[in-house]
Amino acid sequence: MHWRALSMVVSVMCEVMRMGVGALQKQTAQRDADDCRSCLECSRDNGCVRCPERLFLFLQRDGMSHHGTCLLTCPPGHFEQKGKDINRCLKCRSLDCEHCFSRDFCTKCKAGFQLYKGKCLSRCPSGTFPHHTDCLDHCLVAPLGEWSEWSVCQREGATCGYKWGRQSRTRGTSDNQTTSFCPLQAETQRCRMRKRCTPPKKGGKRKKGLGLKRERKRLRMLTLAAKGLSTNQTIAGGARLRRQ
Template sequence: HPNVSQGCQGGCATCSDYNGCLSCKPRLFFVLERIGMKQIGVCLSSCPSGYYGTRYPDINKCTKCKADCDTCFNKNFCTKCKSGFYLHLGKCLENCPEGLETNNHTMECISIVHCEASEWSPWSSCMKKGKTCGFKKGTETRVREIIQHPSAKGNLCPPTSETRKCAVQRKKCQKGER
């Protein structure tokens, strides 16, 4: 039978010598802690990691998160999964859904990011061995930049430069001209 003695630890409203707190003072959360074979009631201002709090009219309770979940917001919404699981929209999954990939650093399912390249630059002048004169057939080049590097499952990046043959009216190199 509960005794509301000085024996009650901080925050308890009612308690027993054997089971600790049986009920808490207003606004505190009631948690059952296992100590060996015994369960002891404790009253806390917020729920410990791995538990979520629910406020009922007569009691505020801490409930353990689901087995695959380390920290959660409520029964159905996990915020950090146990190791070996990936977090996706509050759920802990062993594999990410189709169209998503795993981020092994944050242990979350993330969108696949494909490579993105800029538009091509204009073609360069027709050149041969670094010169723009003294030849008829040469090559011209154009380049582009990678704007977005891909994630692990994303499409690979395309080449960033292209070269094609070109022909010009042969012109003699002037003195000192390249």
């Protein structure tokens, strides 16, 4: 009786173990089938290896290996990188980053952190203030002053000689606390120029070398005139001597 009861217990335990192994194998097979459903290529040990064109391959550590899944969008803490052969989900470098545009540029931070210029900070830096989940510059909300007068219309450093040029004007903040570190706003516009440059008036500055050339020409003409007068006087005097 004792041996018979023991054999029955052992047989029941073996049956339970077989049922458990079968259920585990069935669950594993079902998981593999679910994981490989959206794959172009699938491995029994590593899941998806290659995904369709519009899906992203997400590798998740599973013990000592990685298990791949094809997803429509990447999970939090990862960003989408499209490649020539395959699209991947890559991890953000910062652990405080919930969504990122690239490995080092966050677009949304986890709770308790503020976003400032792609970084997740525990508190906003100087010159900024917290606004919802971001740090905003004081310059963005500071009141603006009046525009300055338009500058002289010019092109390539000249104020005439062209049909069209450019002119600009600027304005800063009207708050004395932000004027010292807030940059000036500037805008430019197209403007009409004087196509002809007005020559300098008489008595004004002349181009260098122009007066010297004219003076040399005047002296040359006087010299030629003097030579011509001397020749004529010599000829006239000889004629009088022959008559006498």
